[in-house]
Amino acid sequence: xxxxxxxxxxxxxxxxxxxxxxxxxxxxxxxxxxxxxxxxxxxxxxxxxxxxxxxxxxxxxxxxxxxxxxxxxxxxxxxxxxxxxxxxxxxxxxxxxxxxxxxxxxxxxxxxxxxxxxxxxxxxxxxxxxxxxxxxxxxxxxxxxxxxxxxxxxxxxxxxxxxxxxxxxxxxxxxxxxxxxxxxxxxxxxxxxxxxxxxxxxxxxxxxxxxxxxxxxxxxxxxxxxxxxxxxxxxxxxxxxxxxxxxxxxxxxxxxxxxxxxxxxxxxxxxxxxxxxxxxxxxxxxxxxxxxxxxxxxxxxxxxxxxxxxxxxxxxxxxxxxxxxxxxxxxxxxxxxxxxxxxxxxxxxxxxxxxxxxxxxxxxxxxxxxxxxxxxxxxxxxxxxx
Amino acid sequence: xxxxxxxxxxxxxxxxxxxxxxxxxxxxxxxxxxxxxxxxxxxxxxxxxxxxxxxxxxxxxxxxxxxxxxxxxxxxxxxxxxxxxxxxxxxxxxxxxxxxxxxxxxxxxxxxxxxxxxxxxxxxxxxxxxxxxxxxxxxxxxxxxxxxxxxxxxxxxxxxxxxxxxxxxxxxxxxxxxxxxxxxxxxxxxxxxxxxxxxxxxxxxxxxxxxxxxxxxxxxxxxxxxxxxxxxxxxxxxxxxxxxxxxxxxxxxxxxxxxxxxxxxxxxxxxxxxxxxxxxxxxxxxxxxxxxxxxxxxxxxxxxxxxxxxxxxxxxxxxxxxxxxxxxxxxxxxxxxxxxxxxxxxxxxxxxxxxxxxxxxxxxxxxxxxxxxxxxxxxxxxxxxx
Numbered sequence: 001x002x003x004x005x006x007x008x009x010x011x012x013x014x015x016x017x018x019x020x021x022x023x024x025x026x027x028x029x030x031x032x033x034x035x036x037x038x039x040x041x042x043x044x045x046x047x048x049x050x051x052x053x054x055x056x057x058x059x060x061x062x063x064x065x066x067x068x069x070x071x072x073x074x075x076x077x078x079x080x081x082x083x084x085x086x087x088x089x090x091x092x093x094x095x096x097x098x099x100x101x102x103x104x105x106x107x108x109x110x111x112x113x114x115x116x117x118x119x120x121x122x123x124x125x126x127x128x129x130x131x132x133x134x135x136x137x138x139x140x141x142x143x144x145x146x147x148x149x150x151x152x153x154x155x156x157x158x159x160x161x162x163x164x165x166x167x168x169x170x171x172x173x174x175x176x177x178x179x180x181x182x183x184x185x186x187x188x189x190x191x192x193x194x195x196x197x198x199x200x201x202x203x204x205x206x207x208x209x210x211x212x213x214x215x216x217x218x219x220x221x222x223x224x225x226x227x228x229x230x231x232x233x234x235x236x237x238x239x240x241x242x243x244x245x246x247x248x249x250x251x252x253x254x255x256x257x258x259x260x261x262x263x264x265x266x267x268x269x270x271x272x273x274x275x276x277x278x279x280x281x282x283x284x285x286x287x288x289x290x291x292x293x294x295x296x297x298x299x300x301x302x303x304x305x306x307x308x309x310x311x312x313x314x315x316x317x318x319x320x321x322x323x324x325x326x327x328x329x330x331x332x333x334x335x336x337x338x339x340x341x342x343x344x345x346x347x348x349x350x351x352x353x354x355x356x357x358x359x360x361x362x363x364x365x366x367x368x369x370x371x372x373x374x375x376x377x378x379x380x381x382x383x384x385x386x
Numbered sequence: 387x388x389x390x391x392x393x394x395x396x397x398x399x400x401x402x403x404x405x406x407x408x409x410x411x412x413x414x415x416x417x418x419x420x421x422x423x424x425x426x427x428x429x430x431x432x433x434x435x436x437x438x439x440x441x442x443x444x445x446x447x448x449x450x451x452x453x454x455x456x457x458x459x460x461x462x463x464x465x466x467x468x469x470x471x472x473x474x475x476x477x478x479x480x481x482x483x484x485x486x487x488x489x490x491x492x493x494x495x496x497x498x499x500x501x502x503x504x505x506x507x508x509x510x511x512x513x514x515x516x517x518x519x520x521x522x523x524x525x526x527x528x529x530x531x532x533x534x535x536x537x538x539x540x541x542x543x544x545x546x547x548x549x550x551x552x553x554x555x556x557x558x559x560x561x562x563x564x565x566x567x568x569x570x571x572x573x574x575x576x577x578x579x580x581x582x583x584x585x586x587x588x589x590x591x592x593x594x595x596x597x598x599x600x601x602x603x604x605x606x607x608x609x610x611x612x613x614x615x616x617x618x619x620x621x622x623x624x625x626x627x628x629x630x631x632x633x634x635x636x637x638x639x640x641x642x643x644x645x646x647x648x649x650x651x652x653x654x655x656x657x658x659x660x661x662x663x664x665x666x667x668x669x670x671x672x673x674x675x676x677x678x679x680x681x682x683x684x685x686x687x688x689x690x691x692x693x694x695x696x697x698x699x700x701x702x703x704x705x706x707x708x709x710x711x712x713x714x715x716x717x718x719x720x721x722x723x724x725x726x727x728x729x730x731x732x733x734x735x736x737x738x739x740x741x742x743x744x745x746x747x748x749x750x751x752x753x754x755x756x757x758x759x760x761x762x763x764x765x766x767x768x769x770x771x772x
Contacts, residue, residue, distance in 0.1 A: 001483055001486050002485070007526075051439075053440055054439055054440060055515045056517060057509070057512065057522075058513055058514035059466055059514060060466070060468040060513065060515075060630060060756055060757055060760060060761065061466075062465070062466075062467050062761060063627035063628065063630055063643075063760040063761045064516065064630045064760075066626070066627045067630065068632070068696075069694070072627065073626055073627060073628070073642070073646055074626075074627060075477075075624070075625040075626060076625070076627045077466070077468075077474045077477070077625065078465070079464070079465055079478075079759075080445055080446070080447075080464040080465075081446060081449070082445055082446040083447050086446075088463045091461075091463070092478050093484055095481045095487055098485050099387055099484050100387050100485070101387070101484065101485070124439075126443065127438075127443055127446065128445060128739050131442060132407060132441045132444075132448065133445035135443060136443075151403075182574070184668075190693065197755075219502070225746070239461040239462070239463065240457060240459055240460075241449035241452045241453065241458065241461070241462045242449065242453070242458065242459070242462060243449075243453045244449055244450045244453065248453070257449075260459060296610060351606055370446055370449065371449070374450075374598070375446065375447060375448060375449045375462070375463075375741060
């Protein structure tokens with residue numbers, strides 16, 4: 001197997017792109033990534049997307065986006081794993097280059113969620129939960145997350161305000177990210193006064209639905225430096241799964257798939273959680289941020305929130321997360337989110353993050369979750385040497 | 387790169403499974419394939435599916451089916467390329483084994499289309515066409531195919547009845563396939579009297595929407611014989627794409643993606659069209675059967691229908707197609723179809739096709755199309771030696 005590196009990155013702003021179609025968003029990110037890589041032609045295109053069939057009446061995005069991005073004829077498919085679709089697409093792209101089947105591959109995550117509002121969007125995102133046993137009862141992802149959060153608070157004797165630092169940190173970091181959806185800082189007071197979405201989850205606990213596209217160009221590490229002076233090596237790529245339905249889990253407060261895929265990734269990369277300098281986790285809800293930190297070995301059970309409270313998750317903390325705002329403040333364009341995470345980590349590892357820079361970051365990790373971590377995709381990336 | 391073989395196959399009956407859920411269909415096919423392979427645990431699951439989000443309110447099928455099939459925790463994703471989703475999923479599974487990343491992989495194609503009827507199904511399958519420039523105008527896949535067929539008849543001076551032998555052959559072969567949706571033979575007279583669906587396409591020109599699941603187990607060729615005495619080697623795997631919109635094509639009557647992917651597959655396998663003993667093509671419409679034969683080198687332009695008329699496509703002809711009924715009579719459970727094709731070719735190459743056997747078949751080819759061949763996935767398989 002060959003080693004694989006990222007040689008190009010691209011992203012659109014995250015937000016409400018009512019005047020830009022799905023294919024245009026994808027095109028914009030792909031063009032940016034190809035320019036960054038100095039590559040014109042690729043051997044394959046992988047598209048991470050979850051909701052276009054339901055919200056845009058458009059499936060078959062592999063061929064559609066290949067054509068529109070000037071890559072007509074190229075091998076192209078869509079990969080879907082709910083909110084982890086972006087990470088899952090990257091995993092297939094990585095396989096294609098690692099195997100020797102392809103030399104240059106583009107992976108793009110794209111999602112358009114804001115053209116429709118209310119129940120169609122709720123129904124669409126409910127397809128990431130168990131349709132027969134959860135969604136059919138009228139429960140939605142946010143209400144499932146609310147059950148999880150309430151149980152966590154009960155087990156560990158926590159208050160809602162204990163989760164505030166996750167949201168404050170995300171908004172703080174987004175304030176200097178020109179691509180973020182929400183660049184306003186928020187205070188603890190604002191968090192406490194925020195209206196409830198699904199008690200105990202308030203407006204600042206839940207990431208916003210958004211539109212956006214992000215793209216990567218991959219090639220074998222052996223030739224990466226011919227194209228980019230700062231290639232970022234993909235040191236690990238792993239996917240694990242769990243039950244879709246929360247009620248089927250032995251211990252709902254432990255994200256088994258997140259733990260499994262992180263463990264596999266550490267082993268592949270030959271590092272431990274201690275070595276990770278920056279971690280773009282899947283803070284779709286603040287409770288998921290806490291549980292991910294625990295599942296991935298950064299905190300003991302019930303202590304994920306402490307890392308937020310004591311500043312560990314800040315840009316100068318020992319495990320910075322959501323360094324460009326995370327899902328919460330950069331925005332969560334579902335199937336694109338996993339690629340935004342990698343674009344941001346690559347930016348950190350290139351030392352090009354400006355005011356958002358984590359100083360001296362060598363190892364970066366991303367974890368992209370689908371549903372309540374029924375799918376967990378973990379990637380570990382290593383900074384360019386020299 | 388490692389060579390890859392199919393060591394297990396499974397399939398449900400194709401039909402209207404109103405009393406069986408999506409996950410049960412997938413489970414049935416997977417269990418059958420695992421038993422056939424003598425394998426219990428696998429390293430990955432790839433799911434080919436197109437329409438479950440829209441017709442069953444269920445995405446995230448990787449994790450869902452992994453859990454339900456007794457593979458909880460395993461790496462699992464869904465791959466989508468409209469009607470070519472099954473073939474596209476197999477391609478990713480093939481990559482994972484060829485690369486050395488995984489040793490045992492299950493790929494399942496599953497689709498459930500008949501729980502809903504009429505416009506929801508038409509709207510769902512329209513997502514395989516160009517939403518903004520085709521579907522938004524009210525045109526559906528069958529009416530697009532009708533335009534294509536009419537143009538073909540005009541260019542080459544053909545009658546509707548010239549297409550009848552494709553349908554007669556498909557129904558003839560399905561009559562001895564216990565898994566086929568339609569086991570009734572049809573006559574030329576019945577074809578001519580059939581009601582129009584979208585002129586000139588009649589009831590017997592178009593494949594029926596259906597429910598079904600089919601599964602394969604793959605492993606490295608080097609160890610395949612330890613599990614199955616008749617491993618079937620995947621000699622080639624290729625995907626190519628074209629524009630979704632028919633009007634964007636330079637020459638709509640030439641299926642460029644089908645031609646490209648077949649050409650790549652011939653090169654990988656080191657064979658030519660002459661060597662192919664059985665060809666499971668994508669006869670979603672009779673016009674697609676004719677155009678596929680032409681694009682893959684079995685007939686000159688405009689002469690695809692002649693192979694049907696002169697009996698070449700029959701079980702004892704020189705290029706047998708639809709040997710178990712094809713999409714037309716076995717039925718077309720969209721995202722599962724590409725896997726049914728491979729299950730059928732493996733059955734042929736094992737010499738286990740009973741009354742449907744193509745005698746002495748060594749090289750089998752499948753071609754799975756998405757949209758009007760906007761995605762074309764070609765696989766070539768080689769019979770067990772000895």
